[in-house]
Amino acid sequence: MGLSSIDAKEMDYRSLSSSEHQQPPYMHKVGLPPKQNLFDEFKTTVKETLFSDDPLRPFKDQPRSRKFILGLQAVFPILEWGKSYNVSKFRGDVIAGLTIASLCIPQDIGYAKLANLAPQYGLYSSFVPPLVYSFMGSSRDIAIGPVAVVSLLLGSLLSSEIDPTTNPIEYRRLAFTATFFAGITQATLGILRLGFLIDFLSHAAIVGFMGGAAITIALQQLKGFLGIKKFTKETDIISVMKSVCRSAQHGWNWPTILIGAIFLTLLLFVKYAGKKHKKLFWIPAIAPLISVILSTFLVYITHAEKQGVEIVRHIEKGINPPSVKEIYFTGDYLLKGLRIGIVAGMIALTEAVAIGRSFAAKKDYQLDGNKEMVALGTMNVVGSMTSCYVTTGSFSRSAVNYMAGCQTAVSNIVMSIVVVLTLLFITPLFEYTPNAILSAIIISAVIGLVDYEATILIWKIDKFDFVACMGAFFGVVFASVEIGLIIAVSISFAKILLQVTRPRTALLGKIPRTNVYRNIQQYPEATQVPGVLIVRVDSAIYFSNSNYMRERILRWLTDEDEQLESVNQPKIQFLIVDMSPVTDIDTSGIHAFEELHRSLHKREVQLVLSNPGRVVIDKLHASDFVNQIGEDKIFLTVGDAVLTCSAKSPAEVV
Helix, strand or coil: CCCCHHHHHHHHHHHHHHCCCCCCCCCCCCCCCCCCCHHHHHHHHHHHHHCCCCCCHHHCCCCHHHHHHHHHHHHCCHHHHHHHCCHHHHHHHHHHHHHHHHHHHHHHHHHHHHCCCCHHHHHHCCCHHHHHHHHHCCCCCCCEECCHHHHHHHHHHHHCCCCCCCCHHHHHHHHHHHHHHHHHHHHHHHHCCCHHHHHHCCHHHHHHHHHHHHHHHHHHCHHHHHCCCCCCCCCCHHHHHHHHHHHHHHCCCHHHHHHHHHHHHHHHHHHHHHHHCHHHCHHHHHHHHHHHHHHHHHHHHHCHHHHCCCECCCCCCCCCCCCHHHCCCCCHHHHHHHHHHHHHHHHHHHHHHHHHHHHHHHHCCCCCHHHHHHHHHHHHHHHHCCCCCCCEECHHHHHHHHHCCCCCCHHHHHHHHHHHHHHHHHHHHHHHCEHHHHHHHHHHHHHHHCCHHHHHHHHHHCHHHHHHHHHHHHHHHHCCHHHHHHHHHHHHHHHHHHHHHCCCEEEEEECCCCCCEEECCCCCCCECCCCEEEEEECCCECCCCHHHHHHHHHHHHHHHHHHHHHCCCCCCCEEEEECCCCCCECHHHHHHHHHHHHHHHHCCCEEEEECCCHHHHHHHHHCCHHHHHCHHHEECCHHHHHHHHHHHCCCCCC
């Protein structure tokens, strides 16, 4: 039988490398890219970082009138998709808007209490901001309004500066100030196209932070659920449980517990049914409003408030009053509002972008992150001037909006109209609404934020991510929301630093019957080439990791020489560094290679490079490092490098 083409190539390869006098066949040289001046290089980098989507592309070669229209559409996307709007889409948006309105009204009243604000401010925040977003936002599915996590965060940060009970007016003014600066932060990130900064908070850290916040929010609801009058202002689990245990001595309010338990059971049951049967999504969506109506009627006819059941009492009637003059633009509270606003704005932005991206992926359309930031920022700035506090996209309401068949952002407009009608005509009916039902609604809403399935998946995929997740979770639960946030950010940055300062390296070996070289730990059948050590660096080489990279390669070489010496085999003569994954190198990295070259020269080992990229080879030439090692020591592939090294060495390729 004749030899296969692979066997023939292998025999030819062996015969070629067995003779030290035989020259290797013609090989392609690593190309040197054309020189790029500093300005062009800087312009390319900035464009790729901030303008990779080329926002000016639609404006090219367009008349001035058309550019004006395109500019308006860029700021107000409703002018673009509104041209194709029809009755069919309107029908879907009306149904979705009515559905999320029934969910948001009871939630808004409860979330305002989380922020230590009067109930009407939660309703105000579901009127103006959704209208602004409808005109400026690019997501078709996101539902805007107050959310539990941001409300808790805002309430916690604000109450650490001003007591909402003794100084309600100053507290409210600081809330509007924080909302104003939250919007300024979000809009600035979008205008300057710095949205990539929010990606530094890893998914694992967000999962842990959200889960911890959900537990904290649920624990805070024990006050209303159990009818406790004196409750701790701390948010950690230890302080909360101590407060609950102390209050038990004075007795909990059993009518309150009965109301809360009955309706919480009902809400959890319909929520479970809605997940099992997707067509019944509307039942858990309207269940909170139905629960509020029933519990309010029950308290009204029984006068349960006389038995100690805490009720909402008065909700201010009417639409949003202006609050521009209440914002602190000077004084001691200006910087405090700025600090709180930046933190709340970043968390709100992270949540909204995550929601928008997930639903955009489901419906297969593009979401412009920078436009989203400008829209979210603008709505919060306008909201701060119309008695609203920080709003963002809601997980629960956006999911209901999506399942209800929303087509465009008009569903937010429908929701806003329902909320304003509620503010004008219906708020007096909420006077007898028990706090227990609001606590039950919030508990049922935040349970979904504890994503145990994602946590298990994080554990399976990346243990360091799991540490970040658990660090954020326990920081929120056992300390405070701020501490949990700091831990989440710190661990995320620690992971980045660890990956940058300690890049992965690997020893490569030849896959049998191929000319392919792979990691010998991943491919046990891969064999090392006698007299040649092949190392791959899996990272860009910068000042932060260059010394580690040099020391790690020398350790590989030392260990290999010791093993060869123990079996009376000749030492390594060639060190091949596979630079395929090396995307960039700085002066410290080149200096590390120069030191590596000198160290190898003392050991009588030749340094060989394989497949450096365009940026890397350009810098190697500019630093004159190529002349130091010789142009004949840089190859297009590892196979070419091994073939040449083997031709110069008496050792045979296995």
